[in-house]
Amino acid sequence: MKKILIVGAGGQIGSELVPFLRSIYGPESVVATDVRECKSLSEDGPFEVLDALNPTNMASVVARYHIVTIFNLVALLSAVGERNPQMAWGVNMGALMNALEVGRQHHCAVFTPSSIGAFGPTSPKDQTPQDTIMQPTTIYGICKYTGEMLSNYYHRKYGLDTRSIRFPGIISNKTLPGGGTTDYAVEIFYEAIRNGRYTCAVPSDVYMDMLYMPDALRAVVELMEADPAKLQHRNSFNIASMSFTPEILAAEVRRHIPTFEMEYDIDPVKEEISRSWPNSLDDSCARQEWGWSPKWGLEAMVEDMLATLRKKLQK
Secondary structure (H helix, E strand, O other): OOOEEEEOOOOOOHHHHHHHHHHHHOHHHEEEEEOOOOHHHHOOOOEEEOOOOOHHHHHHHHHHHOOOEEEEOOOOOHHHHHHOHHHHHHHHHHHHHHHHHHHHHHOOEEEOOEEHHHOOOOOOOOOEOOOOOOOOOOHHHHHHHHHHHHHHHHHHHHOOOEEOEEEOEEEOOOOOOOOOHHHHHHHHHHHHHHOOEEEEOOOOOOOEEEEEHHHHHHHHHHHHHOOHHHOOOOOOEEOOOEEEOHHHHHHHHHOOOOOOEEEEOOOHHHHHHHHHOOOOEOOHHHHHHHOOOOOOOHHHHHHHHHHHHHHHHOO
């Protein structure tokens, strides 16, 4: 039976990845951990309070549960990271190094999400290639790019099975965003339903790739189940689904809520970050090497988000 450890399970991805993996591999096969108690993750499977910056404790959990795959999801996101870059580096890189070292010592595969933030303003903006110049200008992006290189190093030097995805902005109808530049693409739905208006911190004309959470969860599993002999790019794969600006998203929301109004109060930090990222990604390598194909586009995502959140908010 495959035994999986999720480090940082209480975050946006982890809080949905844990039940998704438990539905596939069985509740007892997925050990969720976070620095704080997460009651929702301990109700139907094992949960441990774990500080990812403590390698001894991480190794202990791996040994006790006979873990074969580690998902390291610990990260301070882009906008939060710019407010405290020293902390962002310590948390993001410390957790990754510990996961890689524990993985090496206990012969575990290691998955760590990367991001479009790993690219920078000198990268090609449209259909950004899998392999291209990468000069990120945020501490978040620097951590992600460094993490890709470090994971590749552990694969080449130690034979560690490391794999990663460069996620675009992730849109979820279950968990709230946690301080990222693409948060507006989730917040807009809550405010549209509650108040009929939203004030956006990102400029109206900035394109960014986005991904609906069901596709993100499926992508993780498909990559980790892929034949390693076919993986030429382990760390990290571009994947894409939809690219839009805040104004395009607002227009799609208005198809369902005609009175919806969008205003702008631009956050200079988020503007700088968002303009440094790609408009769209070329995900042909993921398609060729492990069969990636998105199932959700803009229209279907917006319809599903609004329907789901109306039930959730009882509106």
